[in-house]
Amino acid sequence: MEKILPSTLNMEDFIAACQRPLRKSIRVNTLKISIDDFLLRAADKNWQLEPVPWCDEGFWIEADESVVPLGNTAEHMGGLFYIQEASSMMPVSALFQADDSYTSVLDMAAAPGSKTTQIAARMDNQGVLVANEFSSSRVKVLHANIERCGVRNAALSNYDGRVFGGWLPEQFEAVLIDAPCSGEGTVRKDADAMKNWSKESVISIAETQKDLIESAFHALKPGGVMVYSTCTLSREENQEVCHHLKAKFGELVEFESLKSLFPQAENALTEEGFLHIFPQVYDCEGFFVARIRKLGSAPAPEVKKRLGKFPFVKASNKVQQEIANQLKQTLDVSLPNDCSVWLRDNDVWLFPSALEPMLSEFKFSRMGIKIAEAHKKGYRWQHQVATALSNGSEKNCVVLSIDEAREWFMGRDVRPSDQSGQGEVLVKFGNDVIGLGKWVGNRVKNGLPRELVRDKNLF
Template structure:
């Protein structure tokens, strides 16, 4: 068994009683690896038809699968097409359990690196608004990259404290996910380094921080809206203790039941206030399920929500519109110019939400970055490519995932095309098995590679 902190083990033995030996044995089991299908780009059924991996369904995740580590899905072209996200199976549970409808306004308050935000965005299906925030700038950059890879086009990525966000978004969101920073006890089996940093003061430290975060989150939730709170720790003070704090201090918040699964554990046997409502909370233990430790609680705010405001109309100048029209004549659908925002020659497609009054907030991206206006031309961006389907653009280079040119493209190399592939000059959407990877420009029988340097493979 891995070396675990003695005071952690003592508390877990008190919590679990006769189940404690089974809990200890679970630390000798090999960890499971998970893959979650991006339903914003492909259905689960279609993905299973084309998948080259050895997959087994994760029973409690509709679009989640265990995969064989030897498959190395992070190096397959489908990963770079954004067809799936690699995520620990239990960590898939909060976003999977959260019912999101297209058109809703959704906030992932502690979102980096994007495992849950990408699933929330996929559920919106391009409608409504996703705000994804992280207080760490470096982690927020990773979050942005993953949302771009997933083709999420109706999002805003912010880098703010919850308190600052609350000033800008009072009672604004239909749904809020708070996957709170925590002591990480549920990840000890996955990453022993987390256990090495643990001491008995960490649960109380994070418990205080979580109360501050949840207070701000509740203020941003619409009446009638729902909030899902989750952690990856076993500590009662950070789990049932936090929910007790909410129920005692925010009478407008009601604890709801989550969908059941036979491996879910309800509430904590050692939480001492005997509130029967806490039985609606869900715990995931590694000796009950094939995943790491997790906690979930779903709450609803009393009242009735009002309809969302849409973004104000904006108009590009005539010269910019002309350059955009020239490029977008190759698109199967017209561009909605009422949502185009041009800043410093960068062109953005704004989300539906009214975000016009956000001056002073730190954000990495508001909407979808379409590309840049340069002298006499428009150059499309990588995030724009990832937001498209192959049918959206007229000029296509579609390569089989087994074609060696795919990996060469992902490394930034120039490609040689055959005559059929090079029948049209200019911008082309480069795809693999029908799924976009990025842009290239055809000159003669050569494809000039426009895959951005920061996205390229280096092995």
């Protein structure tokens, strides 16, 4: 560490910063609520917020968690915010600088979903976001976070990121590769982060990172932008990985400076224009961020594809219109224009239209959102219709009291006082849609997916 510290920093400050607890930070999910409206909510709850300079939606937060942890607040469970380390918001901010907008983005190492949901919000649920995670056990957590945050433009996959360059060459306008790393920057959050550290493992991980960055580069369209980031500090896993890409692809690789990403960015700027962030500089985790542009086409690795039969069939215009009409009639929810309906047996799915060119080229584990199951009398609507398609102004809603909302989030049926109805209904707490239920007399049957149920210590 002492060898790689810039001359402007010293080892004493580095060690002192590593020993301080990490400040808690959150990111407002603008798919669900505006920043201004969230600030009003926070003031009501006596949450003290301090803006994160590199992310308009990001705030350091001081809140009394002695009774209710932030993760068990109604606002968190309703997807209005994400508990995310401040420095981890920087890669997505670097990808979406100024007026950058993209219709196809790859998040190559996506779980648990903090950056994936941040990208989806920056895309405003438009286009397609491919979220890949190599660890199959972590894909469940990724999906639960996408579901909670109302993301509908994502397609999930479960592969080693090294496959993308050959399987989906030049498909994406932007790629984020938040690479697996030795985690040297995370010691403030996890005192054991350095327990198994060795120089050999750093060099071994760097070889994997070089493979991943090459794959990401091949998957990028000419003219596209890639952000490479890690939560580690060693040059081997950071600058040297980027220089490896430059050495391999030469003039096709351009390093774009992050000097103007936010005020004081120059305090962590390297000579190449990367951000190499030591924990004492901004009082956050250690982090590395590089923004790279692809200036031309490069021949991709050749692969032999065996995809098997695609199990979905695109709905005819007539069927799609019938589904749209029934959804509007039943729940007062409209289907978005940039999606199409696909069918698999009795299941009805909504895929982002921008995904369609990739369907014949790649096998995804989950695409878009499941909106219904067909049965004899029509359609049985699913939870994500509420979280990803409704906006809270629909007429067919039932509003719960705080006690009823607690019961709802614990997976129980509720009996709203002096109310009854028929069929499916959007469930709200205050102005927030929190799920989909079904009237059975004066009881609303709970439709919350199992992975979103909490069992204690609620708001």
